[in-house]
Amino acid sequence: MYAILDIETTGGKFNEEGITEIAIYKFDGHTVVDQFISLVNPEREIQPFVVNLTGINSNMLRTAPKFYEVAKRIVEITEDCIVVAHNSEFDYRILRTEFSRLGFEFERKTLCTVELSKQIMPEQESYSLGKLTRALGIPVSDRHRASGDALATVKLFKILLAKDLRKQIIQAAVKVEPKYKLSSNHKHIIDDLPSITGVYYLHDTYGKIIFIGKSKNIKNRVNQHFTSSNPKSKKMQNQVAAVTHEATGSELVALLKESAEIKRNKPSFNRAMRRNIFTHALYSFTDENGYVNLKVDAADGRKKTITTFSNYQSGKQFLLNVIENFKLCPKLVGLDATKKSCFKYATNDCEGACIEEESSEDYNLRVQEVITANSFDNHDLIIIDKGRALDEHSVLLIEDGLFKGFGYYNLNYQITNKKVLESIITPMENTRDTMHIIQSYLRKNKQIKRTLLPK
Template identity: 55%
Template structure:
């Protein structure tokens, strides 16, 4: 059973908010079986911006029941249920605080529909309740009132349950209270961080930067630091005083900026990014018959490589996979040491005979070029178009003649199709082998990535 709820509060300082309205729908996975909806007298004034947002005024609450008068009903309707809410961490914290003030320890398992929708509906540009239900065609009334938001969450949760056919994702996201010892200052820091893709920066009280990270959900990642038991997590929990963040929308931009920022700032608790060495690289070399060979050679800074590798095993494994995946020739790629004219895969039907000049050069080289285009940006000029920070924005990563130049955010198509405009709004980042590897790996893993070539 689930207890799907929404709470409106007075606003104000962390853990000092009072509940002004609560709506709880008991849901068995198919239909609502019970409900409780009530205004609540918080016995403190409502912040003006909250009055404007919700329409709930101080005058409306004078005759409403106080929390201790509705507490028993809340316990009854949530008994044996998992609490479900959109941003469940907030609603659960406020509810627990109210019960704590009454001397009662209110503990429940929780499930957040923000996290659940991010897992099951990753294509959605926004996971805020209003925008998400609107894009899914879920009717919504009384926005920013507990009953309207809770009922919209019921309909959203029902849809998410149907999409998670094996219920594996739902089970994995159910949380049991495990933060009782978490310091209030850490909870306060966590409250200010959104569940978005981007970077986060953790500082000591004296202003020293101690850690930089990136995540597709920075709130969840910082929470892992604050609740983790590793040596690094415990140091972060002890020293963290301020957390700032930068939303990127694009995971690729977040990874590129993380690499750049760590090398630039060298935070105390980040494992120092040593200057990675790439002793071997894959180069395209035309043989005497005109076939393009993909050869592993010592990295030469004067030449443009397709892919670089940190070790021999990684390099050879990748070369074999590439050769097999694109039906290329081991003999041409200098991988077959035998003295025979044909390569061994040819005898098994896994080579089209380029080693014997039986396959047309053009057909063979087209497959090599397909590999290069799909897996790297060797000597290419292109823009990688990805998610932006909101529904009206996209991101762009610019590569010119195989060199990564930087990134930009744009909202109009002509900003990305005209290179002079794109360069004028671009944030430059120095290109290096680490950034090239990050981009190459991202291109390989994200086959649906929009690429504009020029």
């Protein structure tokens, strides 16, 4: 649990500042579950430059509560939380100073979104909250007021959690939060999980991730882990101390995150998925008569593939579908070994390429349609899918046929700006596995929107 806050002060000499406004959003990693926003009477003068910056003046604060009157609420809402702020060193120091004046020792773990942004997004030109939110397409209202800046920090922190492929933030949080201690039957862990699409993480008592999985229903899938009686599940059950999750909305994003994060974090119970997840691929070659042939064969990294398959059977089914949909010749896709006309020719479902009755030029045009539809070669495009909320979409970026990463954008925000698009993207490695995941998902989900980007 996180307490994401922002504080406005009077300005002045070091450790003599007073709080004029405070906003705290209690954030569980997914949604805001509680909040506290209040003006505060600092009982001292406000520096003129601060009045100009924030618009908060002494007249506004005359009837506001003094710090001692809101101190109890601050303690309660931040209890068992990690305090998160943009430049947390400043905000945490101010809070500790105010509590010290009351004779109370205020201590919390802290995270700084400035430092996290530098680690996770080193390509940014500036790490000020204003410039960072603009670069990431985060809408901000009431800039330089505690509530507006704290809410912007919530949105920034949500992006940082998604971009943190090593999951350092959530692993550290699990380690320090006492509420994650495990009951003998795991029931309270299951009760706290949602029935949504996303990625889930099983942690041991040190916060380390021991298993990563994805599901369209996280609650049900984790429950299966906890109720299964096979040896692997039993061993895993004995080590699990916490379960965290990340909503993705899109099953495609969940598949990509699962694959990438398993390879990056190497959880002890995910050994099988560290290997390649496909065995066969689609290749093309031109025969002696000038016809482009298609063939599904064992995957070979030395050859250029059109698309890949989990096994030979799924590749064969793909060929059967393109024979039907594009009127291709079974003989020229390797599914008919006859030396004469193919079995489709007799039923007029083959135009006769197998016996050179159809010209290679006409036949090859249809083959090229298949290749273009199932390959990203030299394409710049975005793939748009479901988001984590009704007002959001997920987006995958492909540049020059290479997968660059994924991100999320609000439906009210335009992503035609290439620079903004690149900023919201969580960079991911373009591997044979990621391309396999994307291509196989698109084959099964033809309704997914694809938009070509201008070169």
